[in-house]
Amino acid sequence: MIALAPQLINLFATLILLLSFAMISQRRIVSLINIFAMQGVALVAASFLLGYATHQTDLYVSGALTLVLKVIFIPWMLHRLIRRLNVRWDVETLINIPTTMLVGIGLVIFAFSLALPVSRLSHSIAGGSLGIALACVLLSFMMMITRSKAVPQVIGFLSMENGLIFAATTVTNGMPMIVEFGIALDVLVGVLILGVFMFQIREKFDSLDIHNLETLKEE
Amino acid sequence: MHSFTHPGNWLHLDWVLVVVCAWLVIGCAGVAALRRFHFVATVLFPVGACFSVLLMALALSATFAGAEVAVLPLGLPQLPFHLRLDSLSAFFLLLIGGVSAGVSTFAAGYFRKGEGTPPGLICLEYHVFLASIALVVLADDAYVFMVVWETMAFSSFFLVMANHRIPEIRRAGYLYMLVAHIGALGILLCFGLLQANTGDYTFANMRAQHLTPFWGSVAFCLAVFGFGAKAGLLPLHAWLPEAHPAAPSPFSALMSGVMLKIALYGILRVGFDLLQTRIWWWGVLLMAVGLATALFGVVFSTVQVEMKRLLAYSSIENIGLICAGMGLAMLFASHGMQAFSALALTAAMYHMISHAFFKSLLFCSTGAVLHATGERSLGKLGGLIRYMPWVAWPTLIGVLSCAGLPPFGGFVAEWLLLQSFLFTTGLPGAFLDMLVPVMAAMIALIAALSGYTMVKYFGVIFLGQPRDDKLAQAHDAGAWERLGMVWLVTGCVLLGLFPNQMIALIDPLTQLLVHAGLAHTVAENGWLLVPVHMDRASYAPTIFLLGVMATFGATYLLVRKLYHARMRRVPPWDCGHPWQTARMQDSAEGFGQPIRQIFEPFFRMDRHLPTAFDSEPSYKVQVDDPLWHWLYLPVVRLVERVSKVVGLLQQGRIAVYLMYSFVTLIVVLLVVQR
């Protein structure tokens, strides 16, 4: 089982990358949230496996933390939010899906070329996955730019966090515990605040479209 | 900081610092008694004047003493305040003390109740202004120079904004502050070059540096730009005719009389003292700029209709003449002709101090007229000599001195300047020999034109019939105002009649800057002012005045004795036209009309001529500054266009902002990877 660990980690890494691409090409919000949850599951699996392979208990703790937060609580809250705000229609994008895919591939290539010299130096068993993590971060960054609705933008932000946590766990076998807790706490509070904001934006503009958030500018 | 020894053997510098601190204390006392107008006017200002007189005395004794240096604990840790009192700064302290004594006493009588800013606040700004001016001439390193230089601009800005209810005054204040700051940035750049990468910003170190001709020229041009902005040299003069009339009169007197000189002090300090390399075309540049400014200033002052703007443009003219003198001195110095350079420099210094006195006198008189009649424009004044003799006669002396007429200081300065322009045949290079006589011709023309302006100024205000019947109630100047004006008049007269003694005071300065002086040759000839040699040229103002007075007295008595002195008052000759009104006299525009016609290309005129069908025909001519449309407005439009383009950066769409962040990340990563 230990021998298989590096390949398994790479498998999970590619799975996360695949899910990021899926999120970019997704049109409906509900499936978008489900893919985000699946990405969380992959992340949890990777950290449990790594914890088992390197006998580090705090990886289990961080995996559990991610499981509770990113797989159970946040998707549940987003689903409840969508039902309350009856946001059903599909995701509007600023540029059409094929071009986003092309740009996505370009980003992945850039991320890999960037991370190649670094990953060779890392002697943890999943060194290679740094490139993939950086790719996930850039992809979710691009997703936030191209989405014109509040909910997809929030999901983009959260999937960026996923990418970062994945980088932390694989490249350096997890951050010190205190830092893990801090990050998790920040993400949780962040999501709560975003939820509150969405209610207020909805109540103020009776739509979640970012276009009416453009009044503050230079004439 | 040397220990506080017994006051007996304090240096002059310490006493000057005592005077500066005293001024600051008076300023604070003014703030304490913010609204108590009587206490501020009759106690604080006169005490300030006494300290000015003390400063003058100190400067007199310091001119002949050696240079004194002091280091104050204030300032940056690595760069404490260095101060130095050498003969150059002593001369300027003399100028500051003399003029501010007169102006402070005048200001004591100048305030009236319930006018704009509370008098206490004005007292604070005034005395901070005086203190910073005195410190500028003492500064001996770049940091303290910049600090006191901008404090001077800062405090005079608040003086200009004294009655800020009027929108034009706010606009003038803004323009003044902006040009002053841009000038200061230029000066800072110049000091940056002068320290030549040694990192030590004291003037002593700057003197030791030998810059290459290129960097030396860049430093000099920056200095002329920076200090020229403050002095009102041609391209950067637009603020002066706006700011000086806006300030209350005693302070515009001080600004015109003293602050413009401090700007020229800067050029002297950098051009002659700090920069060791000297290149001939620097002098030519200064002369060209000076003369262009002078001609521009005098032509514009002739066509003004508002008395304080007229004096402001006349200040520009005099600054131009002084700059031309300094330029000539630099030209001679660069060719090693020290004696002639000393002559030109003495001429410039003489013009500086006489202009300080007579221009302050004229501004004080406009202040008195303004207070008596409440009227600024020349068109509504006239015949005030009957109601305000105590203001009219001193102003006459100021007018004669400003026009450069013989018995007074203005003429001596002009005489010396023309003499220095005559001895140019020794200069190598045919081009220079050609250039300088033409410059001499322009100086003569400018002096004559200033005579024209002054006749217009005095004639339209004080002589003739009052153009407005409310002028009859114009009350004469108060006691303090008279004392202030008398002090300034004595200054003008002494400068006019005793040039030898004044040149003896200027001599240490020229020895310091160009290592030559006139004192030796002048002292030999007793009453005669002989700059170079007896049969070369000589002028004795006292004998001259005695001659005119003697003939005046003799004819007066002879006519009385031989014939009689009967006189009868009759209505003036009306050429058969009974309805002679005061409006038939020349108005201010009328008197300036010939100049407007001759120097047409100088102005940007828009004239409103009444047509035949006007119900009430009116004639209006508006003369304004062409540079405003060629230089200032294009710069403002350029800045607006650039900021419109930059404004596009902030369009409000969050996706675009995210794009900025994303693109920056990618770009920086690529840059770093390479």
Added chain:
Amino acid sequence: MNALAFVLGFPLLGGLVLALVGHWPRARDVNVVFSLGTFVAACFLTDYVIDHGPQTVWGQQFFIDPLNVFLVTLTAFVGMTTAIFSRPYMRVEQDHGKMTPPRMRLYHSMYQLFSFTMLLGFTTNNLGIIWVAMEAATLTTVLLVSVYRTSASLEAAWKYFILCGVGIAQALFGTILLYMAADKVLGPEHATLLWTSLNDVKGQLDPTIVTLAFVFLLIGYGTKVGLVPLHSWLPDAHAEGPTPVSAVLSGLLLNVAMYAVLRCKVLTDGALGTPMAGQLMMGFGLLSVTVAAFFLSRQKDVKRMFSYSSIEHMGLITFAFGMGGPMANFAGLLHMTVHSLVKSAIFFTVGHATQKAGTQVMSEIRGLIKVNPTVGWGLMLGVMAILGMPPFGVFASEFLILITAMREQPWAAPFLFLALGVAFASILSRVLPMVFGDTTLKALAHPPALLPVFLHLVLALVLGLYIPPYLNGWYVQAASMLGGVMP
């Protein structure tokens, strides 16, 4: 080291207490008391550090050295004066009906928590915790900015959260890379993110990883510092929130971000040996100064204008630290201090002025001196100070920055002078009509608290003319510690 406990404890406790009683009328005074307590504790802490030198406390999780101790004191001091200023300000806001009791409670508790996060950010030794503190600071200020619940403040808060969230995420990635570099050198068991241990071993850190890490950290924390082109959130956030929040945001939060960048620059300089970090910072700094200067002339809203002025000054500070060397670092630290003091003083006076005029549009604020001379003169002197007029400290630090720039980076001097000139022209042309002239404004119901304004300006004046020796000692120690002399 109980002084540090108090410094962190007071705001945390204050946040919790005010969460319960924030809506009471006396809550304003409680807020001041807590801030005062923090400030006193900070003074004790500084005293302690002066005598005993740098300290690592509580299992090396907290580290106090000359660099961050004077920033802690500055933050506590400005926090206290802002609390004093917010007492009358908030009472007037309540009268205008913009602040309901629940919102007051949110405001007070978030205010204290915000100062806690800043002080935590300064004192912690762990780079990860610095990141957590920055994220927490963003969260608390998002709530403070959106406290008025108007559409504009909502938009500003949303943009602020999204942009800063993305920015800080990149900083997290940089921290992870740093951790990876440390892991390689110290071995997996005792690899830590403690700055002191990283600082000791920074020579052996792998250059390629550290370069990548510094880029991510610089862009991440640079977004929080408001460097152009990452600055877009700053004018909206600073302009829409209540004025005490703008004062604290402009004055203090930018310093925390700059402090984080400085910590990373020290490590990068040690690891790389090449001036890459300094050059990047200089590039961003110069871009910020020039672009922000041209933004100023088109502003209509007074708080937006001063937030652009904050961008310009932070650009100048970044440029100074980018140049490196003892003189430039000294100037940068001095400029940080004086900018915080003067900018918060300006926001205090602007706060009162906007309340008088009922609007933030500058064309409707006229003749402050006539209505209330202290507010008018306070604003005038504050603006003169921020524009770099000499008696004030801003001129001293700008003077040092400019002359070092002329000596070491002559190519940058013309840009700096152009930017300073344009900024001077634009700000003065907007402020003069506001301060002078006739007015239609009416006096305020509650007398404005102007003690903080003149306290700040006097401090700035003192720093301009005479820097006391022990403060100078601080700066020189911190400057030499920052090192990074350009080759």
Added chain:
Amino acid sequence: MSALGVLSQLLALVTALLLAPLLTGWVNQWRHWLQNKSAPGLLQPYRMLHKLFKKESLVAEHASSLFRMAPYVVFGCMLLASAIVPTLSTDLPLSPAADAIALVGLFALARVFISLAAMDVGTAFGTLGARREMLVGFLAEPALLMVLFCASMITRSTSLTVIVETLANRDLAIYPSLLLAGVAFTMVSLAENSRVPVDNPDTHLELTMIHEALILEYSARHLALLEWAASLKLFAYSCIGLALFAPWGVAHAQAPLALLLALPVLVFKLAVGGIALALIETLSAKMRIFRVPEFLGTAFLLAVIGLLVNVLLGVG
């Protein structure tokens, strides 16, 4: 300050006082003859002065003391000017007190005072005259200064006595710059002494009068003094002309006896000059007031070109 010096100074003063009205009378006579009118007597100016001195002075109601003081100042200046210019001998103790530039300053002082006095009365004519006088003045004064500079460039000194001495005993070399300066000087003296091309001394026509407008309000002794001053000014100008362009025959300090010879030579030269002036007046017509600036502008340029020619040829 030798006794002889004082004597020659007093002699110069007396001759100036006496000869000035005579010169004016002489020019008027010749002008009338050339226009084939019957001319008034040679001594007519003296009789007019005597008549005016006897009359009672009528002063305008609002005229200030400046108005009454101005004639004396102007007369004093003109007398001092003619005392400074070396007419009979160059041994003049007063001359070191004022050189060429001071002389021009003296004329300017007189002009300013007379203009102010004209404005003091406050009628339309006064200010009109003052404006025109200053217009002529501000162009003529620099031109005169440049003419004097040409001479001082040659003789390397601005003191008038030194100029005359050096020019007188130089061998008869032709100075081109002096030729240009001479033409410029004649144009300037025509303008300054308000002769025909620029201003008509006899007329009171508002359109053309400059000098007359200034002294319109004066009467009796003040008018007499001003008339005398005007003739003194003409005398002074002609003496400057003679000094610069025909310096021979002036007694030198070393040769006191030549003093007696100098007087007749001076009278002869002045007579010839007077005839020339009368000739110019009859031949030229009066110019429009706004052609005067061009006229004086050309004079000024000629003088400056004279200066440049001097520098170019390096003469002297």
